[in-house]
Amino acid sequence: MFSAVPRFAKIAAIVVLAAASSFASFSDADARRAGSSGFGSRGTRTFDTPAITRTAPTQAAPIDRTMTPQTQTATQPPINAQPRPGLFGGFGGSMIGGLIAGGLLGMLIGHGFGGGFGFLGMLLQIGLIIAAISFAMRFFANRQRTNYAASAPGTSYNTNSMNASQRPSFSIPPIGGSAANAKPAARQANDEIGLKQPDLERFEQLLTKIQTAYGSEDYATLRQLSTPEAMSYLAEELGENATNGVRNSVSDVRLLQGDIAEAWREDSAEYATLAMRYSSIDAMVDRTTGKLVDGDDRNPSETTEIWTFVRRPGSDWKLSAIQGTGPHGA
Structure with missing residues (x-):
């Protein structure tokens, strides 16, 4: 009975x-988390x-949302590189064209491709022509590759990225430190x-407030403390949790260590990217019963992430981006 089920139906069932x-x-x-x-x-x-720091000694995850x-920069061939001819371009194309023209001319005067040897002679001539063309194509292709390799520019290194890990970093005092x-x-x-100490203290406050607001699904606070773009992604994640019938409970957020990776001005805005290692009680619970679904709702866990804040004239710092620092965002 089951053998009569079409193969595509079995595949569809597996996919579902x-x-x-x-x-x-x-x-x-x-x-x-960014993960x-x-x-x-x-x-x-x-x-x-972002630059590597003591708090985040590994490379940050890329921003894909x-x-x-x-x-996108268009890829252009090197200036000294000659255009590579096609299969029938350059000398090979000229040779083939000349041989074909000669054969046609022979046909017109009555000799044909075979000359005076008939069909067997024609096959012999065709074989010799193909062998000659193949040899010529390989010879000129190898010569062009050799010339291109000789004119290729040397490898360059970005000294800024090499020296990034050697730069000193600001240290954000842990919570409770005087x-x-x-x-x-x-x-x-x-x-x-x-950046001054008040800026660093504000980043610490934003970390705690945003994580707490996320855990309580406080959309109003998240909207106040983050940019519209960052808020849209946070709201999307909260919506996915609600669809799955769960809630991400986050509490007892404490900053353990932090470093400034980058801080720069851009047009009329100021950006600050920080590496922050913090602890929190982070768990996924059932929205209705409060039963633990994933994580640990009693013991704190540590996480290291890269947070970027932006400030415009007359406004306070707001969350602009979050990046993970490893496969699991820790």
């Missing part, structure tokens, strides 16, 4: 079951990798703004 399994499974890391990707905007540096258009115990901040080389 796989899709159902993927929708049924989720994790708190994918729901809220192996990122979202938001860093202005003209959206697709650039953004409204910032990515400019100003008297805090060490004086050292100016980072790529801090073009000159």
Whole structure:
């Protein structure tokens, strides 16, 4: 009975079951944290990798959910590189054209391709022609590759990215630390703004407020503390949780360590990208019963992420982008 089921029906059933399994499974890391990707905007540096810091010694995940258009540079051949002829271009095309023209001329005067040897002679001539053309094509192709390799430019290295990990970083005091115990901040080389201690304290406050608002699904607070673009992605994640019948509970957020990766001015706005390692009680619970679905609702876990804030004239800092620092955003 089952053998009579068409093959495409079996394949369709497998696809449906796989899709159902993927929708049924989720994790708190994918729901809220950037994980192996990122979202938001860093202005003209959206697709650039932030500088490596002590807090985030690994490369940040790229931003793959953004409204910032990515400019694509057209790939152009090197100036000294000669255009590569096609299969029948250049000398090979001229040879083939000459041989064909000669054969046609022989046919017109009564000799044909075979000359005086008939059909067998024609086959012999065709074979010799093909062998000669193949030899000529290989010879000139090897010669062109040799010339191109000799004229190729040398490999260059970006010294800015190599020196990024050697630059000193600002340190954000942990929650509860007093100003008297805090060490004086050292100016980072790529801090073009000159961020002050009040800015660092504000970033710490935004981390706690945004995470808490996310855990309580406080859309009004999230809208106040983030840009419209970042808010749209946060709202999208919250909507997906609601569709799955769960809620991402986040509490007891504490900043453990933080460094400034980049700070720069762009048009009339100021951007600041920071690496922040924080602890929080992060769990996925059932929206109706409150039963634990994933994560740990009692013990805190640590997370390291790259957060970017933006400030425009007359306004406060707002969350602009979040990037993970590893496969699991930790």
